[in-house]
Amino acid sequence: MSQMQSVEKQLRQMILGLEIGPGEKLTERWIESRFGASRTPVRAALLRLETEGLVGRDGRGWTVSPINLAELEQIAVYREAVEVAALRLTCSLADRSAVDVIEAMLESCDNDTPREEWHRVGMDFHIELARLSGNEFLFRAVRDAMTRLSRARWLEVRDEAALSRAWAEHRAILASARLGDADEAARLLSGHIVGSRDRLVTSLANDRRGLRARGFAVVAA
């Protein structure tokens, strides 16, 4: 494989995994030496990550995008639009057996599952659910939105109760979808997204001071 995609993948992983904090400055030369690649693939990676919203230009120079609470709220509205549309599409399909695959995905998490896995499955639920619609654009929209939310969700302090509640909501959405009850499924999904957003923004706003102390730039709403 070309080294280009490798740089892109590794750099994205570092950003999403918060190994490089939100708001940190990036220099092409540092990335170059860090991954042993040359500047061309580094630039390609930065251009791609820019369109994903993970890095941005800071005048001249690059910056890892800060966590932006106003942006998180807007993304929630966007998610609601595209995820609900995708879900309604899925509910209208004749064969909805694919929801079982997602159900199984949820089941794969138990008390022994590491936090990373919970985090990943929590996002993949929404991404895979959107994929079932068969609409490539709705799917990509959801995937990109979840990518943008990923770091914030990782920073969020989630107690056990919130987590199991989210899982219950996921299951309820799947149940309605399986029955083809689009209105109910859409209602549940909307509620889930709005609730997630509220908890997320509240948590980050409360922790803002602590997060900044850890070097993470968090922009207020």
Next chain:
Amino acid sequence: MSQMQSVEKQLRQMILGLEIGPGEKLTERWIESRFGASRTPVRAALLRLETEGLVGRDGRGWTVSPINLAELEQIAVYREAVEVAALRLTCSLADRSAVDVIEAMLESCDNDTPREEWHRVGMDFHIELARLSGNEFLFRAVRDAMTRLSRARWLEVRDEAALSRAWAEHRAILASARLGDADEAARLLSGHIVGSRDRLVTSLANDRRGLRARGFAVVAA
């Protein structure tokens, strides 16, 4: 301004203006000499245009994306989701006076207006309407979708009747939005998008042979 953005802008213009036909092969070296730029800005431009869906990789090498009828249908569904969401948001705003600006935009077209201008305003209507929602993501989604549709709409044969009907629908949507009647506005917009899609796909499917004869790759639904 850096030459990079110039190459990107000019190349995008050539693709959207069908000066380079859908399906045509592109070589970095040709672009390089055509615009008097070096390969670095050329590659940056191609990477950007790739994310916009205007060019794609063809194994090794680049190709101007063909017109894809299946994709057009999916985009219509996507548009419906994001545009309706944006419109509902706009309807819920206290101050909806900005719709008058869009109304004025429509008024700027009359019988003497060149076809290019009708085309541009027809797209800008949807883009600017989405911008009013104040949601950056919904706005970008609509803008990107319209960019992807742009070439197909340019190829579409539209008679006078269809054009004035579209304009009437635009005005009706604005009227409902001004009153804050979200449900009615959403209903009208949905109908408009679905109707546009049907006419567009039908027209292109009918003309497919002729378009291919002109060197334009058109992929069936």
Next chain:
DNA sequence: GGCACCATCTTGGTATCCCAAATTGGTATC
């Protein structure tokens, strides 16, 4: 005459070099 194989050329991918602008650090002056 047709088909297979090899030389050559083309092309995108990578590395490196150069440049202009901006940031930075230090110094001299007030």
Next chain:
DNA sequence: GATACCAATTTGGGATACCAAGATGGTGCC
């Protein structure tokens, strides 16, 4: 001691040289 100004280094953008892989065409063998 603070500030303004200048030099040197850093940094991103652009250009170019090089490479490996794939396309192409021509030639020779069957």
